[in-house]
Amino acid sequence: MNSIEATIRNTKTRGEINTLRKNGSVPAIIYGGKEENQKISLSKKEIKILIDKENFLSNVIALNLDGKTQNVLTREIIFDTVSDEPIHVDFLRIVKGSKIILEIPVKFINNEKSPGLKRGGVLNIVRRKVELRCPTENIPTELVVDLEGLDIGASVKISSIKLPENVSPTIQGRDFVVATVAAPTIVKEPEKPAEGTTEEGAETTAEGAEGSAEGTTEKAGEGEKQAGETDKAKEGEKKEEQKTPTKKK
Numbered sequence: 001m002n003s004i005e006a007t008i009r010n011t012k013t014r015g016e017i018n019t020l021r022k023n024g025s026v027p028a029i030i031y032g033g034k035e036e037n038q039k040i041s042l043s044k045k046e047i048k049i050l051i052d053k054e055n056f057l058s059n060v061i062a063l064n065l066d067g068k069t070q071n072v073l074t075r076e077i078i079f080d081t082v083s084d085e086p087i088h089v090d091f092l093r094i095v096k097g098s099k100i101i102l103e104i105p106v107k108f109i110n111n112e113k114s115p116g117l118k119r120g121g122v123l124n125i126v127r128r129k130v131e132l133r134c135p136t137e138n139i140p141t142e143l144v145v146d147l148e149g150l151d152i153g154a155s156v157k158i159s160s161i162k163l164p165e166n167v168s169p170t171i172q173g174r175d176f177v178v179a180t181v182a183a184p185t186i187v188k189e190p191e192k193p194a195e196g197t198t199e200e201g202a203e204t205t206a207e208g209a210e211g212s213a214e215g216t217t218e219k220a221g222e223g224e225k226q227a228g229e230t231d232k233a234k235e236g237e238k239k240e241e242q243k244t245p246t247k248k249k
Contacts, residue, residue: 003062004061006042006063007041007042008066009027021087025042026042026086027039028090028091029091032092032094033095033098044086059073059141097136100133101170103130107144109144122181123179124182125179130143130169132167133169138164140163152183155179159175
């Protein structure tokens with residue numbers, strides 16, 4: 001059980017409360033039972049340490065106040081919207097013989113002993129917390145689920161979890177599921193193209209392009225050659241016409 005030192009406070013105005021906070025304290029109040037509400041203050045440093053602990057809201061805390069110990073449960077914490085520092089805490093006084101409703105966290109053990117998880121199954125957690133009605137003197141800190149022997153398709157229901165004496169779920173009339181061991185999800189990868197197909201195709205296309213370019217060049221050369229031969233023939237004909245004398249009539 002966690003414990004923390006508390007001091008009675010007599011603050012009446014908002015200014016006095018702000019001064020209390022500036023001095024490193026957090027105002028709080030204890031209520032519940034037949035006793036009157038009691039104003040107290042706590043060390044901000046100590047309350048932050050408790051807040052960081054697991055299951056803080058469902059664990060019983062012993063408040064040391066004026067040499068006496070009071071067992072309480074944290075019911076609400078108010079945080080500053082800018083600094084996110086705790087600025088006020090509400091505690092519920094635990095009275096013997098009474099019952100309280102709490103959300104108790106679920107803890108899973110022996111994952112390595114589950115055949116379903118070993119074969120790649122997935123633990124599907126339906127409820128991370130279960131709301132229970134508990135006597136104040138018998139509040140569980142957590143609910144333990146043993147996964148040993150569970151195969152794919154198995155489900156863990158509230159009836160299979162051992163609850164402390166006189167502790168019962170607030171949901172009545174049905175055996176609700178807390179977790180299941182689901183089949184693995186298989187992700188199909190896209191098929192890869194056959195090796196060399198793309199490269200060979202590219203090479204073939206390139207070779208065809210080169211062949212076409214060469215053919216075009218050769219044809220162009222042949223055309224130029226033919227044009228040159230025609231020009232030479234025409235020049236020869238002109239020279240022969242000039243050499244032939246014109247006959248006089």
